[in-house]
Amino acid sequence: MLNALAIILAGIIANSNVSSVPQKPIGTLYRWKQMDFVFPSPEEREIAVNNGQYVQANVIPLGVERWKSRVFVSTPRWKKGIPASLSCLPIVAEEASPPLTPYPSWDWHTADNCTGITSVFRMAIDHCGVMWVLDSGQVEAFETPRQICPPTLIAINLETDKVVGRFQIPEQFVLQDSLITNIILDSRDPQCKxxxxxxxxxxxxxxxxxxxxxxxxxxxxxxxxxxxxLLSNYTLHGVNFQWTDGLFGMSLGNYHLGDRPLYYHAMSSSFEFVVSTSVIRDPARVNNSTDEFKLLGESRGPIGQVSAAAVDRNGIMFFNLVLQDSIGCWDTRKEYKVENLGIVAKNNKTLVFPNDLRLDHEIPQVGWIISNRLPMYQFNLNNPDEYNYRVMFLDPVTAIANTVCQY
Incomplete structure (x- = not known):
């Protein structure tokens, strides 16, 4: 029986019309010039195009997750014309640029009165097979931002494809101009209780x-x-832009002696920080824990901005270096300093703005990356005749070979 990585490689082989694929740490499962959807019928697609509900150039993938035979992709409603904000794709690729199938169904993306799915940034899957979807409730963030629904956590059972919970983030925790963007899960028992x-x-x-x-x-x-x-000023492939983005990337270290660390960083920053999850899991510590949030180590340097990060089962952190077209690594057992930070993948075509990064629950574990040329998308600079968006996969063990992260 093929393991997870072999299945992915088999999909790429079928996709690329070659007889073999060399073992390499990173590969592309899907890529798109522009993204399409599986509409109920060609007529409904045409209607959506004609009335502006579907503007193909405005669709961008942002978040990625994987559970068993499916990959899930979010497409936030950052501009007008995004017909669905969460979709799924098969893990075995039958075509290079497949249309997205809205998940759990089209009905969830066309519902009114904030009863459906509005605009998903990212999602995370627990080891019990429940996907926790972070619905920002905000639309047209890159045009005229509108908060049309409250930010909400939506829980979906992936075995039944049924929504099993909706939890609105209380108003007192959503400040004026809040942008609720990222989500990770901390579960320590077999039943995820x-x-x-x-x-x-x-x-x-x-x-x-x-x-x-x-x-x-x-x-x-x-x-x-x-x-x-000073790290809020970015230049990527000739595009200059300014983002004053704070807390964004979060990853969990391995569980040890009853606790585990939360590593975190601002998007527009070169520093990594750490706090014990025993602190943040205690609501009584909200107002008396200032000294518990600590600098982890050295700066990553003047182009050290990182989007997402994740730690694998072996304690290796992988992180997206957005201005370096790269994915970095760090062995969490070592000091956080420049000589202990490695590069596991770099490509100025396929890894232009690696945005999301997740590690799945499979054995062997596989990493998943979205690269999406986000600054070019924001300023309408993407070329529709080139591949702009990718779902990529990473073999954590192969990736760290011959790097400082090899254990």
Missing amino acids: DLHVYISDVRRFGLTVFRVADAAFWRFSHYTFYPEP
């Missing part, structure tokens, strides 16, 4: 915690969640 969800607010610099057991929320604020002014 002790599940906590960590949610970042990139614009108002907060960390919201959700405890599933009693549906309780609380929020931490801290100065380490803020951006660095």
